[in-house]
Amino acid sequence: xxxxxxxxxxxxVQEGDSAVIKCTYSDSASxxxxxxxxxxxxxxxxxxxxxxxxxxxxxxxxxxxLNKTAKHFSLHITETQPEDSAVYFCAASMNGGYQKxxxxxxxxxxxxx
Amino acid sequence: GAGVSQSPRYxxxxxxxxxxxxxxxxxxxxxxxxxxxxxxQGPEFLTYFQNEAQLDKSGLPSDRFFAERPxxxxxxxxIQRTQQEDSAVYLCASSLRDRQETQYxxxxxxxxxx
Numbered sequence: 001x002x003x004x005x006x007x008x009x010x011x012x013v014q015e016g017d018s019a020v021i022k023c024t025y026s027d028s029a030s031x032x033x034x035x036x037x038x039x040x041x042x043x044x045x046x047x048x049x050x051x052x053x054x055x056x057x058x059x060x061x062x063x064x065x066l067n068k069t070a071k072h073f074s075l076h077i078t079e080t081q082p083e084d085s086a087v088y089f090c091a092a093s094m095n096g097g098y099q100k101x102x103x104x105x106x107x108x109x110x111x112x113x
Numbered sequence: 114g115a116g117v118s119q120s121p122r123y124x125x126x127x128x129x130x131x132x133x134x135x136x137x138x139x140x141x142x143x144x145x146x147x148x149x150x151x152x153x154q155g156p157e158f159l160t161y162f163q164n165e166a167q168l169d170k171s172g173l174p175s176d177r178f179f180a181e182r183p184x185x186x187x188x189x190x191x192i193q194r195t196q197q198e199d200s201a202v203y204l205c206a207s208s209l210r211d212r213q214e215t216q217y218x219x220x221x222x223x224x225x226x227x
Protein backbone atom coordinates (compact mmCIF):
# COMPACT_ATOMS: atom_id res chain seq x y z
CA UNK A 1 0.00 0.00 0.00
CA UNK A 2 0.86 3.65 -0.11
CA UNK A 3 3.26 5.12 2.44
CA UNK A 4 3.58 8.87 2.95
CA UNK A 5 6.43 10.41 4.90
CA UNK A 6 6.38 14.01 6.06
CA UNK A 7 9.12 16.32 7.35
CA UNK A 8 9.73 18.15 9.55
CA UNK A 9 7.49 17.11 12.41
CA UNK A 10 7.75 20.58 13.96
CA UNK A 11 8.63 23.90 12.39
CA UNK A 12 8.97 27.33 13.95
CA VAL A 13 9.29 30.44 11.83
CA GLN A 14 9.19 34.15 12.45
CA GLU A 15 6.13 35.99 11.25
CA GLY A 16 6.68 37.07 7.67
CA ASP A 17 9.14 34.31 6.85
CA SER A 18 8.39 31.36 4.59
CA ALA A 19 7.64 27.81 5.70
CA VAL A 20 8.26 24.67 3.68
CA ILE A 21 6.92 21.22 4.47
CA LYS A 22 8.05 18.21 2.44
CA CYS A 23 6.43 14.86 1.78
CA THR A 24 7.38 11.74 -0.11
CA TYR A 25 5.13 8.94 -1.28
CA SER A 26 5.85 5.39 -2.31
CA ASP A 27 3.17 4.38 -4.80
CA SER A 28 3.77 5.78 -8.27
CA ALA A 29 0.08 5.19 -9.05
CA SER A 30 -0.94 7.94 -6.62
CA UNK A 31 -2.10 10.94 -8.57
CA UNK A 32 -3.88 13.26 -6.16
CA UNK A 33 -2.15 15.09 -3.31
CA UNK A 34 -4.19 17.22 -0.91
CA UNK A 35 -2.88 19.25 2.01
CA UNK A 36 -4.94 19.69 5.16
CA UNK A 37 -4.66 22.21 7.96
CA UNK A 38 -5.78 20.88 11.32
CA UNK A 39 -6.60 23.30 14.08
CA UNK A 40 -7.67 22.28 17.55
CA UNK A 41 -11.41 21.99 17.73
CA UNK A 42 -11.90 22.94 14.08
CA UNK A 43 -11.23 19.71 12.30
CA UNK A 44 -9.20 19.35 9.16
CA UNK A 45 -9.55 21.83 6.34
CA UNK A 46 -8.38 21.26 2.80
CA UNK A 47 -6.10 24.17 1.96
CA UNK A 48 -4.71 23.18 -1.43
CA UNK A 49 -4.38 20.14 -3.62
CA UNK A 50 -2.49 19.11 -6.72
CA UNK A 51 -2.92 16.43 -9.32
CA UNK A 52 -0.15 14.48 -10.97
CA UNK A 53 -0.53 16.21 -14.31
CA UNK A 54 0.49 19.53 -12.75
CA UNK A 55 3.90 20.45 -11.36
CA UNK A 56 2.96 23.46 -9.31
CA UNK A 57 -0.14 25.17 -8.02
CA UNK A 58 -0.47 28.43 -6.17
CA UNK A 59 -3.26 30.03 -4.17
CA UNK A 60 -2.33 33.39 -2.67
CA UNK A 61 0.34 32.72 -0.04
CA UNK A 62 0.18 28.96 -0.40
CA UNK A 63 1.82 26.91 -3.12
CA UNK A 64 2.39 23.23 -3.68
CA UNK A 65 4.98 21.62 -5.93
CA LEU A 66 5.06 18.05 -7.18
CA ASN A 67 7.95 16.03 -8.54
CA LYS A 68 6.50 12.82 -9.92
CA THR A 69 9.85 11.33 -10.83
CA ALA A 70 11.19 11.72 -7.34
CA LYS A 71 7.77 11.05 -5.77
CA HIS A 72 7.84 14.04 -3.53
CA PHE A 73 5.70 17.11 -3.06
CA SER A 74 6.04 20.19 -0.92
CA LEU A 75 3.89 22.87 0.67
CA HIS A 76 5.18 26.43 0.66
CA ILE A 77 3.65 29.16 2.78
CA THR A 78 5.00 32.65 2.22
CA GLU A 79 4.64 35.72 4.42
CA THR A 80 3.54 33.56 7.33
CA GLN A 81 1.09 34.93 9.86
CA PRO A 82 0.29 33.79 13.41
CA GLU A 83 -3.00 32.36 12.21
CA ASP A 84 -1.06 29.96 10.01
CA SER A 85 -0.02 28.15 13.19
CA ALA A 86 -1.56 24.68 13.04
CA VAL A 87 -0.76 21.10 12.20
CA TYR A 88 -0.45 20.45 8.48
CA PHE A 89 -0.95 17.04 6.89
CA CYS A 90 0.02 15.99 3.41
CA ALA A 91 -1.77 13.08 1.80
CA ALA A 92 -1.76 10.95 -1.31
CA SER A 93 -4.48 9.02 -3.05
CA MET A 94 -5.17 7.16 -6.23
CA ASN A 95 -7.79 7.99 -8.79
CA GLY A 96 -10.23 5.34 -9.87
CA GLY A 97 -12.94 4.40 -7.46
CA TYR A 98 -13.16 6.09 -4.11
CA GLN A 99 -10.42 8.22 -2.74
CA LYS A 100 -8.71 6.17 -0.07
CA UNK A 101 -6.36 8.76 1.30
CA UNK A 102 -3.07 8.01 2.99
CA UNK A 103 -1.87 10.77 5.29
CA UNK A 104 1.56 11.84 6.41
CA UNK A 105 2.34 12.13 10.11
CA UNK A 106 1.83 15.89 10.26
CA UNK A 107 3.92 19.01 10.78
CA UNK A 108 3.23 21.32 13.68
CA UNK A 109 3.88 24.83 12.41
CA UNK A 110 4.38 27.63 14.87
CA UNK A 111 4.55 31.18 13.58
CA UNK A 112 6.19 33.45 16.12
CA UNK A 113 4.88 37.03 16.11
CA GLY B 114 -24.21 24.52 9.23
CA ALA B 115 -23.04 23.16 5.94
CA GLY B 116 -20.09 21.16 7.20
CA VAL B 117 -19.60 17.66 8.53
CA SER B 118 -20.61 17.37 12.15
CA GLN B 119 -19.69 14.73 14.68
CA SER B 120 -20.94 13.88 18.12
CA PRO B 121 -20.01 13.63 20.84
CA ARG B 122 -16.93 15.82 20.58
CA TYR B 123 -15.39 14.13 23.61
CA UNK B 124 -16.04 10.75 25.10
CA UNK B 125 -14.52 9.14 28.15
CA UNK B 126 -15.19 5.44 28.50
CA UNK B 127 -14.14 2.81 30.97
CA UNK B 128 -12.34 -0.12 29.51
CA UNK B 129 -14.85 -2.70 28.41
CA UNK B 130 -17.65 -0.24 27.68
CA UNK B 131 -19.27 0.07 24.30
CA UNK B 132 -19.28 3.46 22.57
CA UNK B 133 -21.10 4.88 19.57
CA UNK B 134 -19.79 7.80 17.58
CA UNK B 135 -22.01 9.69 15.20
CA UNK B 136 -21.23 11.45 11.93
CA UNK B 137 -23.54 13.75 10.00
CA UNK B 138 -22.03 14.26 6.57
CA UNK B 139 -22.71 17.20 4.31
CA UNK B 140 -26.19 16.82 2.89
CA UNK B 141 -26.16 15.01 -0.42
CA UNK B 142 -22.66 13.66 -0.11
CA UNK B 143 -22.44 10.13 -1.42
CA UNK B 144 -19.16 9.04 0.11
CA UNK B 145 -18.39 8.82 3.80
CA UNK B 146 -15.12 7.87 5.42
CA UNK B 147 -14.02 7.12 8.96
CA UNK B 148 -10.45 7.68 10.10
CA UNK B 149 -8.62 7.03 13.36
CA UNK B 150 -5.98 9.53 14.42
CA UNK B 151 -3.66 8.60 17.24
CA UNK B 152 -1.83 11.30 19.15
CA UNK B 153 0.92 12.82 17.03
CA GLN B 154 0.00 10.79 13.97
CA GLY B 155 -1.86 11.38 10.76
CA PRO B 156 -5.37 10.05 10.25
CA GLU B 157 -5.54 6.41 9.26
CA PHE B 158 -8.33 5.00 7.13
CA LEU B 159 -10.88 2.79 8.83
CA THR B 160 -13.81 2.31 6.49
CA TYR B 161 -15.67 3.75 3.51
CA PHE B 162 -19.34 3.97 2.54
CA GLN B 163 -20.89 4.76 -0.77
CA ASN B 164 -24.43 5.69 0.17
CA GLU B 165 -25.52 2.90 2.51
CA ALA B 166 -23.09 0.34 1.17
CA GLN B 167 -19.92 -0.29 3.12
CA LEU B 168 -17.49 -0.90 0.30
CA ASP B 169 -14.27 -1.07 2.26
CA LYS B 170 -13.73 -1.93 5.88
CA SER B 171 -10.15 -3.04 5.54
CA GLY B 172 -8.89 -0.44 8.00
CA LEU B 173 -11.02 -1.51 10.95
CA PRO B 174 -8.49 -2.75 13.52
CA SER B 175 -10.58 -5.55 14.97
CA ASP B 176 -14.01 -7.09 14.99
CA ARG B 177 -14.84 -4.87 17.95
CA PHE B 178 -15.20 -2.03 15.46
CA PHE B 179 -18.41 -1.77 13.50
CA ALA B 180 -19.75 0.98 11.28
CA GLU B 181 -23.07 1.50 9.62
CA ARG B 182 -24.88 4.00 7.44
CA PRO B 183 -28.32 2.47 7.08
CA UNK B 184 -30.03 5.25 5.15
CA UNK B 185 -27.07 6.55 3.27
CA UNK B 186 -26.65 9.72 5.31
CA UNK B 187 -25.81 9.62 9.03
CA UNK B 188 -23.19 7.08 10.01
CA UNK B 189 -22.34 5.51 13.34
CA UNK B 190 -19.03 3.99 14.33
CA UNK B 191 -19.43 1.57 17.20
CA ILE B 192 -16.61 0.20 19.30
CA GLN B 193 -17.43 -2.71 21.53
CA ARG B 194 -15.55 -3.63 24.69
CA THR B 195 -13.27 -0.62 24.38
CA GLN B 196 -9.57 -1.00 25.12
CA GLN B 197 -7.03 1.64 26.07
CA GLU B 198 -5.42 1.40 22.65
CA ASP B 199 -8.71 2.59 21.15
CA SER B 200 -8.03 6.05 22.59
CA ALA B 201 -7.73 8.37 19.62
CA VAL B 202 -9.55 11.02 17.66
CA TYR B 203 -12.07 9.53 15.27
CA LEU B 204 -12.58 11.62 12.17
CA CYS B 205 -15.41 11.44 9.70
CA ALA B 206 -15.18 12.85 6.19
CA SER B 207 -17.55 13.04 3.28
CA SER B 208 -17.28 13.80 -0.39
CA LEU B 209 -19.91 14.64 -2.96
CA ARG B 210 -19.39 11.76 -5.34
CA ASP B 211 -17.54 8.50 -5.24
CA ARG B 212 -14.92 9.79 -7.60
CA GLN B 213 -14.55 13.28 -6.23
CA GLU B 214 -11.28 13.62 -4.49
CA THR B 215 -12.02 16.42 -2.05
CA GLN B 216 -12.99 15.10 1.33
CA TYR B 217 -14.49 17.41 3.91
CA UNK B 218 -13.65 16.53 7.46
CA UNK B 219 -15.63 16.88 10.63
CA UNK B 220 -14.06 18.14 13.89
CA UNK B 221 -13.63 14.62 15.21
CA UNK B 222 -14.56 12.79 18.37
CA UNK B 223 -11.82 12.48 20.93
CA UNK B 224 -12.17 9.13 22.69
CA UNK B 225 -10.33 8.40 25.91
CA UNK B 226 -10.54 4.91 27.30
CA UNK B 227 -9.50 4.62 30.92
